[in-house]
Amino acid sequence: MTFFSIENLSISFGGLRALEDIQFDLQQGEIYSIIGPNGAGKTTLFNCINGIYRPDRGSIRFEHRELVGLKPDRIAKLGIARTFQNIELFNNMNCMENIMLGRHIFIKTGILRGGLMWGRKSFAGREESAHRRKVEEIIDLLDLQAARNQLVGGLPYGTQKLVELGRALALEPKLLLLDEPCAGMNSEEKQDMIFWIKDIQDELGITILLIEHDMQMVMDISDRILVINFGKTITEGTPEQVQKHPEVLKAYLGEEEDIDHVA
Amino acid sequence: MDMKREYFEDVRIFTSGAVLFWFVVLIIGLVAIPRVLPNYYVYMANYMAINVIVAIGLNLLVGFTGQISLGHAGFFAIGAYGTVVLMSLAGFPFLLALAVAALIAAIFGFLIGFPALRLEGPYLTIATLGFGLTITLVIGKIELFGGRNGLHTPPLTVFGWHLESDKDFYYLLIPITVLLAWFARNLIRTKVGRAFVAIRDADVAAETMGVNLAYYKTLSFAVSAFYTGVAGGLYAFVLRFIEPELFSLVMSITFLAYIVVGGLGSIMGSITGACLISWLDLQLRNILSIPYLGEWLKSLSQNYFSITGVSNIQYIVLGLIIILIMIFEPLGLYGIWIRTKKYWMTWPF
Amino acid sequence: MLDFFQMILSGIAVGSSYALMALAMVIIYKTSEVVNFAQGEMALASSYFTFMLLTSYGFSFIAAFISAYLFALLLGAVLEFAILRRAKEPNLLGLIIITIGMEFMLLGFVSWKFGADQQIFPFPISPYDSISIGGAFFSMLELISLVIAIFIMVLLFFFFRYSKLGMAMKATQQNPVAARIMGIRTKRIMMLTWGISSMVGCTAGLLISPMLMEPFMMWDSMLKGFSSAVLGGMTSLPGAVAGAYILGIIENLFGGYVSIEFKSVVAFAIIVLILCVKPSGLFARHYVKKL
Numbered sequence: 001m002t003f004f005s006i007e008n009l010s011i012s013f014g015g016l017r018a019l020e021d022i023q024f025d026l027q028q029g030e031i032y033s034i035i036g037p038n039g040a041g042k043t044t045l046f047n048c049i050n051g052i053y054r055p056d057r058g059s060i061r062f063e064h065r066e067l068v069g070l071k072p073d074r075i076a077k078l079g080i081a082r083t084f085q086n087i088e089l090f091n092n093m094n095c096m097e098n099i100m101l102g103r104h105i106f107i108k109t110g111i112l113r114g115g116l117m118w119g120r121k122s123f124a125g126r127e128e129s130a131h132r133r134k135v136e137e138i139i140d141l142l143d144l145q146a147a148r149n150q151l152v153g154g155l156p157y158g159t160q161k162l163v164e165l166g167r168a169l170a171l172e173p174k175l176l177l178l179d180e181p182c183a184g185m186n187s188e189e190k191q192d193m194i195f196w197i198k199d200i201q202d203e204l205g206i207t208i209l210l211i212e213h214d215m216q217m218v219m220d221i222s223d224r225i226l227v228i229n230f231g232k233t234i235t236e237g238t239p240e241q242v243q244k245h246p247e248v249l250k251a252y253l254g255e256e257e258d259i260d261h262v263a
Numbered sequence: 264m265d266m267k268r269e270y271f272e273d274v275r276i277f278t279s280g281a282v283l284f285w286f287v288v289l290i291i292g293l294v295a296i297p298r299v300l301p302n303y304y305v306y307m308a309n310y311m312a313i314n315v316i317v318a319i320g321l322n323l324l325v326g327f328t329g330q331i332s333l334g335h336a337g338f339f340a341i342g343a344y345g346t347v348v349l350m351s352l353a354g355f356p357f358l359l360a361l362a363v364a365a366l367i368a369a370i371f372g373f374l375i376g377f378p379a380l381r382l383e384g385p386y387l388t389i390a391t392l393g394f395g396l397t398i399t400l401v402i403g404k405i406e407l408f409g410g411r412n413g414l415h416t417p418p419l420t421v422f423g424w425h426l427e428s429d430k431d432f433y434y435l436l437i438p439i440t441v442l443l444a445w446f447a448r449n450l451i452r453t454k455v456g457r458a459f460v461a462i463r464d465a466d467v468a469a470e471t472m473g474v475n476l477a478y479y480k481t482l483s484f485a486v487s488a489f490y491t492g493v494a495g496g497l498y499a500f501v502l503r504f505i506e507p508e509l510f511s512l513v514m515s516i517t518f519l520a521y522i523v524v525g526g527l528g529s530i531m532g533s534i535t536g537a538c539l540i541s542w543l544d545l546q547l548r549n550i551l552s553i554p555y556l557g558e559w560l561k562s563l564s565q566n567y568f569s570i571t572g573v574s575n576i577q578y579i580v581l582g583l584i585i586i587l588i589m590i591f592e593p594l595g596l597y598g599i600w601i602r603t604k605k606y607w608m609t610w611p612f
Numbered sequence: 613m614l615d616f617f618q619m620i621l622s623g624i625a626v627g628s629s630y631a632l633m634a635l636a637m638v639i640i641y642k643t644s645e646v647v648n649f650a651q652g653e654m655a656l657a658s659s660y661f662t663f664m665l666l667t668s669y670g671f672s673f674i675a676a677f678i679s680a681y682l683f684a685l686l687l688g689a690v691l692e693f694a695i696l697r698r699a700k701e702p703n704l705l706g707l708i709i710i711t712i713g714m715e716f717m718l719l720g721f722v723s724w725k726f727g728a729d730q731q732i733f734p735f736p737i738s739p740y741d742s743i744s745i746g747g748a749f750f751s752m753l754e755l756i757s758l759v760i761a762i763f764i765m766v767l768l769f770f771f772f773r774y775s776k777l778g779m780a781m782k783a784t785q786q787n788p789v790a791a792r793i794m795g796i797r798t799k800r801i802m803m804l805t806w807g808i809s810s811m812v813g814c815t816a817g818l819l820i821s822p823m824l825m826e827p828f829m830m831w832d833s834m835l836k837g838f839s840s841a842v843l844g845g846m847t848s849l850p851g852a853v854a855g856a857y858i859l860g861i862i863e864n865l866f867g868g869y870v871s872i873e874f875k876s877v878v879a880f881a882i883i884v885l886i887l888c889v890k891p892s893g894l895f896a897r898h899y900v901k902k903l
Contacts, residue, residue: 050471076473088468090461092528101461105473107454111482114453115446124453171472331705378884381891384704385647389842390887392835393880400877512831516712523709564724575723575827582716589710590698 002061003028003207004175009058011048018044019055019231026175026209031201033210033222037251041231042211043085046177049209050082051075062175077105081168082177085211087160091153095163098152099138102170103131138166142196158189165196169204176200178210182217190214194221219243293437297430305429309501311541312440313494318521318537319447319530320490325519326527327451328483329463330379331387334395335518338488340510341368341398342495344408347505351417352407358421365492371398372488376481395515403507413506416499429501436497443490448530450486459483460528491518517544520581524588526597535596543584547577618748619868620861625754627860628761632816633830633837634844634852635768639809642847643785644802645704646696649711652834653718654691654810655817656827658684659733660722662818663825666734673736680818681811688810689803696806697799723827735822757819764815765853772849781805836860836879843883844895851895859883 005025011018019041026032034042047053049060051072060067067075081102090098109117109124117124139148142162147155152163161181168176181197182190194217200206212218218225219239227234227248235245242248277283297305317339324330345364349355355363371394378390403411419426426432450456458479461469470476499505517540525536550557560576592598633651640648662680665671671679691714699710741752772778783791784801792798816837820829840859844851859879867875886894 052467052471071475072467072470073473073475076471082471084468088465090464090468092464093457093460097457097460101457101469101472101474104454104458104461109454111450111455111486114455115450117449117453124449128453167472325705331708378888382887383891385641385838385842385846386887386891386893388647388708389839389880390884393839393877393884396835397877397880400874404873512835519705519709520712523705527705575720575728577720578716579720579724582713582718582720585713585716586695586710589702589706589713590695590700593699593701593703593706 002026003063005061006049007059007061009045009048009055009060011044011053011055017231019048022058022228022231022233024226024233024236026207027223028174028207029201029205030223031197031208031210031221033212033218033225034228035212035215035218035225036228036234040229042228043179044231045228046082046179046209046211049075049080049177076171079172079174080177081171081173081175083161083164083168083179083181085179085183087157087164089152089160089164089167092151094149095144095147095152095155095166096132096135096139096149098163099135099166099170100131102167103134105171107131135170138169141169141199142166158185161185161193162196169200169206173206175207175209178208178212180211180213182212182214190217197221290441293441297433302429305433306501307542307545309429309433309436310545311538312436313498313501314518314521314537314541315534316440316443316494316497317491317518318525318533319444320487320494321518322522322525322527322530322533323447323450323459323490324483324487326522326529326533327456327463328459328480330480330483331384332375332391332484332487333388333512333515333519334375334391334393334398335487335491336510336512336514337395337398338368338372338491339495339498339514339518340402340507341371341488342492343499343505343510344402344414344495345492346496347414347416347499348408351414356421357419361493361496364496365489368492368495369485369489372484372486373481375488376484379484380477380480392512392515395510395512399507399510402510409506411507413504416503416505419500426500432500436501439493439497443493444530444534447490451530455479455482463528520585522595524585524595526595529595529597531600532595532597535600539596540581540584543581544577547580550576550580615868616865619864621745621748621750622754623861623864624857625750625758625860626864627840627857628754628757629816629820629833630836630840630860631761631853631856632764632812632819633833634840634856635765635849636809636813636816637838637841638844638846638849638852639768639805639812641841642849643781643805644696646707646711647704647838648809649708649834649838650691650714650718651711651809651813651837652830653715653722654684654687655813655834656722656830657687657718658810658814659817659821659825659829660726663726663731663733663821677818680814684810684814685807688806688808691810692803692806697802719827726827728827731825733821733825737822753819753822760815760819764812765849768812768849777801777804832876836876839879839883843886843893845893848893848895851893855894 002025007023009022010020022045024032034045036042044053048055049067051067051070051074055068058068062078062080065078067078090101093101107127109127113122113124116122117128119125120129139145142165144159144162144166147159147163152160155163165178165181178197182193185193197208197210198221201208210218210222222239224236224238225242226236227242227245229247229251234247235242277286296308317335321332321335324332342364345367346357346360349360349363350357375391375394379387382390402408408414419432421435424431426435451459458469458474461472461474462476462479466476521537521540522533523536524540525534526532546553550560588595594601633655636651636655637648640646640651658680661683662676665676665679666673695714696707696710699706702710735753737752737756742749743752743755744750772782780791780796780801781804783794783796784798788798791801816833817830820833836859837856840856841852842855843859844853844855862882863875863879866878870878
């Protein structure tokens, strides 16, 4: 059984082919990275998996279920969570409430039982406390204690990225999509983030699909890598294989032949 | 740094002893009002309480979910007419009629929520505005509802208790208001409220976290319409007479003014904003009887303006207050309160 | 058939005043993203100002109308400078509320000064003069409104396309920061935008005054103008005009064939239906947020 697979995925916007016949599959528990220059279609691919865009052709299967055509909230309920390239947090909620929203799909309190909440012994009160405990675990895991009661809009950029990761983890996903989790971070924050991503994979057993521009990091933590450009697959394979691919070398290390010529 | 770690702290009924103390003070004050103050003030309190209900309901939609509505007078009218017609024509008891009318308003709210799934900003404004105008016009055309002549409310009996004076009605109205305010406060602390705020702040992110956008947006409209419908049903019995002209666009705009002046996204703000503006609204109608100010206005009016008096002068003051609050404190009265609290907490440093 | 023709003509006639209000609102919305609910009352104030000059001060029509436009320009600029510019961290709703506050104040002042009763605006052409076009009647006033409305639209078109100020306005609306770097005084442009919009609205007010003159006279036109602007996409000048005529014609056809009482309601219902299909109006591109 394949855990997650994408077949012949294509989407175009007003004649522009953003993705063309993308095809890959994920093994449970691996870290799979997607790299490629800006505008290659990486985030578009995430948006297709999430159900924000509807692809023109192709299929996305997750645990034998077809995701194409499902709404984003249905896909979230199946166990796919994500973070965003440009942070998309709920700026007027504090850090704890943001992560608490990640618990949304597990909470059963509806409008009546929520509105009529009567102390901590009531159904809503008990449920809130139980999920609050889960949130505290995530806050501990990511060292967010100092930020827990602050509005996220005012937090430093790196911390906001972490809160977003925490919110995604609160969904208890089976598959986690990380869209440039280290963008704009300094090297220390980056080290921490790499550590946490590793942790999430090892300890929580969550499969991770990663978009990242930092080659060093991608080569270090990925099990397999997909390289795309202009919406098309260039190559796929382990970090070693990908590093040897001529087009990848050309894109990321400059054209060796040219350098030879100049020399 | 606040290191509170008890998981149940935030779900308690009263988050601290001080809150409990002030709540008791408030309840005693509310009970005492009709016994201490003359009847006019009781009428005024009734009027305020109804506007508080509307403001809370509207704030759930506009302040918390981030949808705009200029059509709430329509829901208000549905509540008012629904209650009166169900009582006088179908013989429903008051509370049942009120609940059914509010549910009808909620259904209309739910339906209005559908265009709202695709529209935003000025486009949504137009859709809701059109709804409000339509409801007023349609009600004015229905003979059963008294058409343009309006309707008188039937005598009011709740569980065998005949409510005749403003005072009697006050004791029915205030518990309902407190109950609805408490319900709204709980709502925003739990799952539904978080989903509302999430939609307002980042709708796509909310969706990818499992929040069903269509469900919660329409739900927000429905809940908001329910509150407004309840308020409308009660309003009919404060006035004892309703006519279509009451439920105009000016009313919808005034509703919006309550929550903007009070503070968007805050229950306390809704309450204070509604109280302040409805108080002003009532006071300004007889502005000329205010000592000194009234005299000055009269002479000003005779010298520079018309000699016929000061018609519609309440609009000037209302407009001025709205503008000043928006310019100097965009968070409204709630923002002023937060700032004062901060100031006194750190005083004298 | 004649009825049909007549209804179309009346639709076009009433559409002209909607179109002017719609243009006024779009001009402001385009440059500053403010939905200006005070538009109607700004026109109201200018109209009553003209009324005062004509009746109390014995101004000639030409002098009164020129003064009216100067007044409108000044009023728009002052409102922008004194009120809107002072708002801190404004959001869409906050700005709408501010304009509603301005609307209330202007309405209050006009009713205080002139009373809430209906007045007669001394206009050289009576609203009852009419001419016949192929058997259908068209009142002189409506014809003049149409001509003036078209004239203003053409003027605006050339203004935005060719004049230096118009170009500066377009630049400000597209990218305020870049415009400022290029040496455009964006704040002054904003003020002028309000002034010009106020003048366009004033035209609508002056054309409505001979038919109806009382403090609430602009409400219907303002709402319909706003609806037309929304129908046309809120940011497009030709769209607003098209929206206004579509609205006027639909309204009159429905009023003629189905029910005159529900004609405004149908206008709104149609707008909502169109918006459900095209959420950003007929002539604007739908904007999708990038993640």
